[in-house]
Amino acid sequence: MIRTQLVGVVLVILSLAAGTAMGTDVFMAISGPGAVNDSTIKAGEKVSVDIYWANDTDDLRGFTTGFKISSADIKTIVHVADSGKGINTQGDIKGHNGWENTAVWDFAGVWPVMTNWDGTLPDQIGFGGLVIKNHYGKHEKQKVLSLEIIVPDAGALTIDSAFFPPGGIWAVALAGGVEAKPTWHGPYKYQVVK
Numbered sequence: 001m002i003r004t005q006l007v008g009v010v011l012v013i014l015s016l017a018a019g020t021a022m023g024t025d026v027f028m029a030i031s032g033p034g035a036v037n038d039s040t041i042k043a044g045e046k047v048s049v050d051i052y053w054a055n056d057t058d059d060l061r062g063f064t065t066g067f068k069i070s071s072a073d074i075k076t077i078v079h080v081a082d083s084g085k086g087i088n089t090q091g092d093i094k095g096h097n098g099w100e101n102t103a104v105w106d107f108a109g110v111w112p113v114m115t116n117w118d119g120t121l122p123d124q125i126g127f128g129g130l131v132i133k134n135h136y137g138k139h140e141k142q143k144v145l146s147l148e149i150i151v152p153d154a155g156a157l158t159i160d161s162a163f164f165p166p167g168g169i170w171a172v173a174l175a176g177g178v179e180a181k182p183t184w185h186g187p188y189k190y191q192v193v194k
Contacts, residue, residue: 023056024172024182026065027141028159030190034150041192043154046080048094053182054141059175062130065182066113066164067147070122073155074192077119080148088112092148093125099144104136105129110145115165126164151192160187 029038034047041047051067069077082091087100093112098104113126127145151157161170161184173179 025054026182027052027185028188041190049147050143051145052141053144060136061175062173064128066126066162066168068124068162071157078150094146096143106134107132126168154194157190
C-alpha cells in the first residue's frame, strides 16, 4: 500500500511538469540458464528478463514505467522467489547499478507496483522512483532491473510497455519541471521451447 502511494507521489510530480523531449531509452534482454539466445527461452529453466536504461540527460529527477508479460498460448509463469535479495519482498525483482538500494533513487529506492504480478498471464508490473538529494546524470546503456521467471510451457511470450494502476504512465522528469516519455525499444517477443 505504501509503495502504491509513493508511486502516486511520483506521478503527481511528473504530471506537474510540462515537456520537451529528452533522451532516456529503455531496452530489454534475457540472460541466465533459460536464455537460449536473444529471442529463445528454454521452458522450465530460470531466465532473467533484464531491463536496461541509457540516459543522455543531466539531471533526471523521477520516473515511472510499466511492463506486461503476455501470451496467446502460455497461461502461467513462475516468479522465482529469493527472499531478502530483491527490491520486493518475494525477491524476484532485482536492482542493479545503484537501483538495488537508495544509491540512485534516494527517496526510498525503486518502488515496484505489483497489483497484477501473480504468475497468471497477462502479468503486469510498474516501477517508480524519485531523486531528492542525489544527482541522476548521463550514462551509457546499463542493466538497472531484472525480473526472474520460469516459463513452464512452450509457446510465444511477449513483453511490452504498459500502463499500470493506479495511474502509471511512462514518464521521466528533470529538475525544473521538464517531463517526457522514455523511448521504449520493444515490444520484445520470445519463443519458449522444450
